[in-house]
Amino acid sequence: MKVSFIGLGVMGFPMAGHLVKAGFEVTVFNRTHSKALDWADKHQGKAAESVAECVAEADMVLVCVGNDDDVRSMTTSETGALAAMKPGAILVDHTTTSALLSEELDKAAQEVGVRFMDAPVSGGQAGADNGVLTIMCGGDDALFNELQPIFEAYGKSSVLMGSVGQGQRAKMVNQICIAGVLNGLSEGLILAEKSGLDIPTLVDCLKNGAAGSWQMENRAVTMAQDKFDFGFAIDWMIKDLGFCLDEAQRQGVRLPLTEKSMAAYKALSESGEGRMDTSVLMKAVTVESKG
Structure with a gap:
């Protein structure tokens, strides 16, 4: 089976590598070609110079890039994957x-005889490096089952959430929960530090109980x-x-804690913390705790 992988960031680079280890013939494309060459050298795969070259013979094309516009550029543009993929191939x-966007891609894929599934992942860079990602899928049963050998190469769990788009909606819930947990964890740590508790000992105590989390x-x-x-x-x-809040608006609901988290993250980014991990939310919560 020939597999193409488009996007070699902190997630895509190791994910594509796991596919080689699983026995697939893999060709990669990255907008910065030197990174594709580095990947090919490390994993004994192929580095294509264009999206069309990357996907022309592929049975499956996997995309992991930055945002909606990046996906469109790599898939539905004149130089994107759908213009060069063979009929019957699969786009994930x-x-x-x-x-x-998932619904938009599904329609565009159908028009050229390509099957599509949205499959956002959770687990971060460590999950990608170790091949233990959680994959949230939107599409039909038959396609989900056909993709299992692919998902098993870099995933610990893959779950079909429903029709196209439902994988992305599940990922939205995932991100909402992360922000909520970090808010509570930040407040808990602030009180723990003020109370003189030893944080590593506290974590060892709490992590396997009801308050435990990743x-x-x-x-x-x-x-x-x-x-x-x-x-x-x-x-x-x-x-x-932003996707979460847009979807909530479409569904006619408000997400107050998510709105608060969004405002805090935007303020942190504007202050120069944009490349920090999501746990930097603690800085905003610490400021707020001081009144």
Whole structure:
């Protein structure tokens, strides 16, 4: 099976590498071609100089880029994948986008005889490096089942959430929950520090109980140490929460805590923290706790 992978960022680079380890013939494309060459050298795959060259013979094309416009550039533009893919091939978008874009891509794919699934991922760079991502999928059952050998190469779990777009909506819920957990974790750490509790001991105590979470286990200690220079950058979280709030508006609901988190992240980004991890939310919560 021939697989193409478009987008070699912190997620795509290792994801494409896991596909080679799983036995697939992989060709990659990245807008910065030197990165594609680096990937090909490391993983003994092929680096294409154009999207068309990358996807022309592919049975499956996987995309993991930055935002809606990046996806359109790589898929539905005149030089995008859909113009060069063979009929019957499969297009999978691993980018976190709006649900509306997924529906747009599905329609465009159908027009050229290509099957489509939206499949945003969660687990961060560590999850991609270790091949243990959670994959939230939108599409039909048969296609989901056909994609399992691909998803198993870099995923710990893949779940079909419903029709096209529902994978992206599930990812929105994921991002809302992360922001909510970080708000509560930040306030808890502030009180813990003021009370003289030892943070590593506290985390060991709490992480396996009802308050336990990935954020607590992986970020609480570094948050208390004022370390935020790793992981998923808040500029991307601002993009993702924007999708959440837009979808909420379409559904006729308000998300007050998400709105508050969005405002805090925007303020942090404007102050120069845009490339810091989402756990930097603690800085905003700390300021607010001082009144």
